[in-house]
Amino acid sequence: MEIIFYITIFLIGLLTGSFCTLAIHRLPLHENITHKRSYCPNCKHKLSFWDMFPVVSYVLLGGKCRYCKHRIAPKYIIIELLTGIVFVLFAISICNMLKSIENIVYLILGLLYITGLIIISGIDKEKGLVNEGVLLYELLVISAYIIYLYILGNVNIYRYVIYLFIMLALLINDTLYLKRKLKNNYALQIVLLSIIMACFVGSINFIITALIAILAIVIRNIVYKFTKQKSKKAPIAYFLCISNIIVLIIANIFYWVV
Numbered sequence: 001m002e003i004i005f006y007i008t009i010f011l012i013g014l015l016t017g018s019f020c021t022l023a024i025h026r027l028p029l030h031e032n033i034t035h036k037r038s039y040c041p042n043c044k045h046k047l048s049f050w051d052m053f054p055v056v057s058y059v060l061l062g063g064k065c066r067y068c069k070h071r072i073a074p075k076y077i078i079i080e081l082l083t084g085i086v087f088v089l090f091a092i093s094i095c096n097m098l099k100s101i102e103n104i105v106y107l108i109l110g111l112l113y114i115t116g117l118i119i120i121s122g123i124d125k126e127k128g129l130v131n132e133g134v135l136l137y138e139l140l141v142i143s144a145y146i147i148y149l150y151i152l153g154n155v156n157i158y159r160y161v162i163y164l165f166i167m168l169a170l171l172i173n174d175t176l177y178l179k180r181k182l183k184n185n186y187a188l189q190i191v192l193l194s195i196i197m198a199c200f201v202g203s204i205n206f207i208i209t210a211l212i213a214i215l216a217i218v219i220r221n222i223v224y225k226f227t228k229q230k231s232k233k234a235p236i237a238y239f240l241c242i243s244n245i246i247v248l249i250i251a252n253i254f255y256w257v258v
């Protein structure tokens, strides 16, 4: 029974990963992510139903577009596979507790939260910016999470409510006032992302997340210096998201096991 459960989670992860690659590609271009049919980025040919199966279509077509034979970048299949693996690891990290309804709710909220992080990290890695729409989506996930904690009743939610008000104030300030002067307010978006993470994984786990991300950025910059590559600005949100997903899964394992 458990195997079937994890295979289902993996397949949901693959489909979600497929959606993430689409969102990462389209959101910075301000394209519709739900209504417009997928197309080949090279020849713009609309993809058929059979071209859109995660991983399977890629392998069957030999990593090429069916219509123009243009090579499809392997990053798409890598994001799909990684999303599937991360989904399964997250489910495993809370596996002992899946018998109760409240933990199934936590599983769903966690997967929704991780999906947002994957999209944020992908866009930051490619374009060096944080998409505000995805931040807003994470804000909704966090709000649902706070309601979940409130219903559980054994957690003091007042500090979360304060967090939520700070985030709303920052977001409103960002969209209404700062936009006129600054095109892309990266620093403020990193602050927002940090508060969102602190809400979902807790303050201590967020501090560990930030330390790992800072270490990774320092190592990246040293590598760039030594290899004398032209260094672009480090994608801070990308490093934060990846280290946060790892910390979340490891923290869950320790929390449930101990």
Ligand SMILES: [Zn+2]
Residues within 6 Å of the ligand: 040, 041, 042, 043, 044, 045, 065, 066, 067, 068, 069, 070
């Ligand atoms: Zn094509």
